[in-house]
Amino acid sequence: MESYPAPARALVAEMTAAAAAEPGRTVAFQGAPGCNSHIAALRAFPDCLPLPCFHFEDALDAVREGRADCAMIPIENSLHGRVADIHFLLPESGLTIIGEHFMPIRYCLLALDEVAVTEAMSHPQALGQCRHWLRARGIKPVAYPDTAGAAAQVAELGRPGIGAIAPRLAADLYGLKVIAEGLEDSEDNTTRFVILARGAATHPVMGPSMTTFIFEVKNIPAALYKALGGFATNGVNMTKLESYQRGASFAATEFYADIEGHPGDPAVARALEELRFHSKWVRILGTYPQARARVIA
Numbered sequence: 362m363e364s365y366p367a368p369a370r371a372l373v374a375e376m377t378a379a380a381a382a383e384p385g386r387t388v389a390f391q392g393a394p395g396c397n398s399h400i401a402a403l404r405a406f407p408d409c410l411p412l413p414c415f416h417f418e419d420a421l422d423a424v425r426e427g428r429a430d431c432a433m434i435p436i437e438n439s440l441h442g443r444v445a446d447i448h449f450l451l452p453e454s455g456l457t458i459i460g461e462h463f464m465p466i467r468y469c470l471l472a473l474d475e476v477a478v479t480e481a482m483s484h485p486q487a488l489g490q491c492r493h494w495l496r497a498r499g500i501k502p503v504a505y506p507d508t509a510g511a512a513a514q515v516a517e518l519g520r521p522g523i524g525a526i527a528p529r530l531a532a533d534l535y536g537l538k539v540i541a542e543g544l545e546d547s548e549d550n551t552t553r554f555v556i557l558a559r560g561a562a563t564h565p566v567m568g569p570s571m572t573t574f575i576f577e578v579k580n581i582p583a584a585l586y587k588a589l590g591g592f593a594t595n596g597v598n599m600t601k602l603e604s605y606q607r608g609a610s611f612a613a614t615e616f617y618a619d620i621e622g623h624p625g626d627p628a629v630a631r632a633l634e635e636l637r638f639h640s641k642w643v644r645i646l647g648t649y650p651q652a653r654a655r656v657i658a
Contacts (some may be wrong), residue, residue, distance in 0.1 A: 460649025591635030
């Protein structure tokens with residue numbers, strides 16, 4: 362909590378105390394009160410007690426330690442791509458993905474007064490989603506750990522000319538003025554969140570579902586082509602495939618993937634069996650209901 366700017370600390374303390382009293386209703390998120398993850402938690406779970414955490418690891422630890430029932434974590438944005446480090450954190454957390462949530466992202470420029478803003482603080486994801494708007498106005502982007510925390514920092518600094526890019530809720534919480542709205546570089550700017558819990562969902566997944574998994578192919582020619590062939594031959598739609606390196610060997614690449622379907626579906630089961638044959642290992646991170654239909658072009 363002490364890592365937050367002073368204007369956010371009282372809110373964080375209040376929300377942390379409420380969450381401690383009812384961990385079964387608590388949803389952990391990364392960021393200061395008023396950030397997009399806070400808003401997403403309230404939209405997905407209207408009766409929840411949001412628990413602000415300074416780092417992603419803190420939010421995941423809150424779930425793992427039983428201080429929260431689940432965590433709401435952003436995983437990718439339609440404009441700026443995947444959220445940094447999240448592909449490493451999800452597998453290491455030991456938690457299971459039990460749901461997803463899509464939320465349109467709307468940003469405001471917040472400041473103490475109407476004096477021209479020359480610098481704007483925010484999370485690198487937010488700065489990236491508004492880079493054209495900032496560049497067109499000659500405003501210098503300044504990276505900060507989260508959007509609402511940047512708003513709280515602007516309130517604490519009390520200096521003219523410094524603003525924050527954050528949701529409108531942050532302006533209400535920290536007493537800032539909304540200088541401009543609609544900063545995002547595309548009207549369809551959307552972030553996909555995943556919901557993480559200690560175990561699998563308590564109810565069977567009904568209707569269209571998604572399965573997320575990670576794997577490492579064998580270090581042989583055409584290994585990835587062979588490993589993924591089963592999804593094509595069995596008609597399983599893979600909606601996401603991203604590679605990333607772990608360690609400094611540069612020899613083995615791990616992959617993160619989303620597919621439509623449930624491991625219990627015959628076609629998905631056959632595709633996963635073929636994947637395992639051509640891979641060193643495969644680990645399923647979760648199967649959960651689709652929050653939005655994937656359209657096959």
